[in-house]
Amino acid sequence: xxxxxxxxxxxxxxxxxxxxxxxxxxxxxxxxxxxxxxxxxxxxxxxxxxxxxxxxxxxxxxxxxxxxxxxxxxxxxxxxxxxxxxxxxxxxxxxxxxxxxxxxxxxxxxxxxxxxxxxxxxxxxxxxxxxxxxxxxxxxxxxxxxxxxxxxxxxxxxxxxxxxxxxxxxxxxxxxxxxxxxxxxxxxxxxxxxxxxxxxxxxxxxxxxxxxxxxxxxxxxxxxxxxxxxxxxxxxxxxxxxxxxxxxxxxxxxxxxxxxxxxxxxxxxxxxxxxxxxxxxxxxxxxxxxxxxxxxxxxxxxxxxxxxxxxxxxxxxxxxxxxxxxxxxxxxxxxxxxxxxxxxxxxxxxxxxxxxxxxxxxxxxxxxxxxxxxxxxxxxxxxxxxxxxxxxxxxxxxxxxxxxxxxxxxxxxxxxxxxxxxx
Ligand SMILES: *Cc1c(COP(=O)(O)O)cnc(C)c1O
Numbered sequence: 001x002x003x004x005x006x007x008x009x010x011x012x013x014x015x016x017x018x019x020x021x022x023x024x025x026x027x028x029x030x031x032x033x034x035x036x037x038x039x040x041x042x043x044x045x046x047x048x049x050x051x052x053x054x055x056x057x058x059x060x061x062x063x064x065x066x067x068x069x070x071x072x073x074x075x076x077x078x079x080x081x082x083x084x085x086x087x088x089x090x091x092x093x094x095x096x097x098x099x100x101x102x103x104x105x106x107x108x109x110x111x112x113x114x115x116x117x118x119x120x121x122x123x124x125x126x127x128x129x130x131x132x133x134x135x136x137x138x139x140x141x142x143x144x145x146x147x148x149x150x151x152x153x154x155x156x157x158x159x160x161x162x163x164x165x166x167x168x169x170x171x172x173x174x175x176x177x178x179x180x181x182x183x184x185x186x187x188x189x190x191x192x193x194x195x196x197x198x199x200x201x202x203x204x205x206x207x208x209x210x211x212x213x214x215x216x217x218x219x220x221x222x223x224x225x226x227x228x229x230x231x232x233x234x235x236x237x238x239x240x241x242x243x244x245x246x247x248x249x250x251x252x253x254x255x256x257x258x259x260x261x262x263x264x265x266x267x268x269x270x271x272x273x274x275x276x277x278x279x280x281x282x283x284x285x286x287x288x289x290x291x292x293x294x295x296x297x298x299x300x301x302x303x304x305x306x307x308x309x310x311x312x313x314x315x316x317x318x319x320x321x322x323x324x325x326x327x328x329x330x331x332x333x334x335x336x337x338x339x340x341x342x343x344x345x346x347x348x349x350x351x352x353x354x355x356x357x358x359x360x361x362x363x364x365x366x367x368x369x370x371x372x373x374x375x376x377x378x379x380x381x382x383x384x385x386x387x388x389x390x391x392x393x394x395x396x397x398x399x400x401x402x403x404x405x406x407x408x409x410x411x412x413x414x415x416x417x418x419x420x421x422x423x
Pocket of ligand 1: 119120121122147151195196197198199224225226227264265266268275276357
């Protein structure tokens with residue numbers, strides 16, 4: 001291109017066709033490049049735009065629920081099709097989008113009824129708005145937590161219109177603290193709320209009533225367990241619950257202990273799409289369903305279909321079909337058996353973590369493959385980015401979070417990276 005006169009925006013944009021973006025975006029890239037006096041930068045500008053789009057990546061970090069990588073891995077595709085989203089196939093009349101999924105989730109966690117909203121924050125908001133608006137909701141000072149991404153329990157409670165009544169202290173809250181608040185003549189408490197401290201641990205001189213004790217206080221107990229473990233016995237895993245699950249609260253056991261409702265995320269330990277589940281007493285779920293906010297927080301058919309797939313896998317007791325669980329329980333021997341695909345590369349011990357703000361401090365023994373130096377930038381810049389970690393001046397890919405089908409691609413990428421100087 002002649003350097004004295006800038007090229008036409010149109011011609012430059014058309015020369016970027018291979019980047020694979022719609023012409024309107026290529027024109028933007030071309031225009032910016034010309035305005036910057038650097039037409040040659042147009043290709044890079046177009047690539048920058050294209051890398052902002054949602055696209056699959058390979059997770060080599062060993063963090064099973066990686067918040068930046070969409071938490072639980074999810075494979076889902078659907079042909080363009082109508083569905084019976086809100087059609088009752090028996091009567092031909094208007095149906096309820098929550099009915100099928102509600103039935104499956106209720107069955108899976110032993111609840112009378114269940115419904116789905118967009119995420120767990122929405123589940124908490126809706127539950128409080130529907131059941132405690134303008135009235136008191138009791139919560140321990142030790143559970144006024146921030147979960148991440150700005151989800152603060154006191155803020156959500158305030159937005160719901162419930163009046164937050166704090167009981168106990170940061171480290172110790174007793175049954176008597178709740179009972180005293182309820183005995184206050186001015187108290188019109190509608191709910192007791194229990195919030196799982198998902199992402200941090202309180203150790204040392206601590207005390208908190210058990211779920212069954214909180215349930216005995218009188219008002220319905222809403223237990224926000226957050227992470228979405230359905231059943232602490234993990235009947236979907238042939239080997240039973242892994243040791244690292246520890247004392248993670250589970251939906252079925254919380255309900256058995258007397259919680260009136262549980263709320264949890266769909267994309268943490270549940271292993272499904274982003275969603276929030278409200279499960280428990282039928283009359284309370286019904287009140288949530290009827291609240292005007294339910295409409296604003298309702299998920300679409302894509303999410304419901306993916307969640308249904310996950311719930312059906314639980315009911316078939318088929319943990320293999322739930323990618324999070326399939327990966328989470330892989331033994332190091334199973335991981336080692338894949339090393340053949342990584343010939344010529346260095347195998348190394350690794351430790352995976354559940355991630356997603358669940359089970360803080362838990363490490364799962366794993367196996368990685370490493371190359372010297374920091375190649376993470378180069379791995380990220382591949383057409384299908386590979387996200388790896390740097391440890392002791394080496395780049396490590398944890399095999400636990402890599403699908404076996406991707407082993408050959410990851411091995412190739414690491415061999416190429418090893419053959420080049422570090423970033
Ligand atoms: C993760 C979590 C939330 C927020 O869940 P989202 O699905 O991300 O909205 C709320 N409460 C608890 C206890 C959690 O663990």
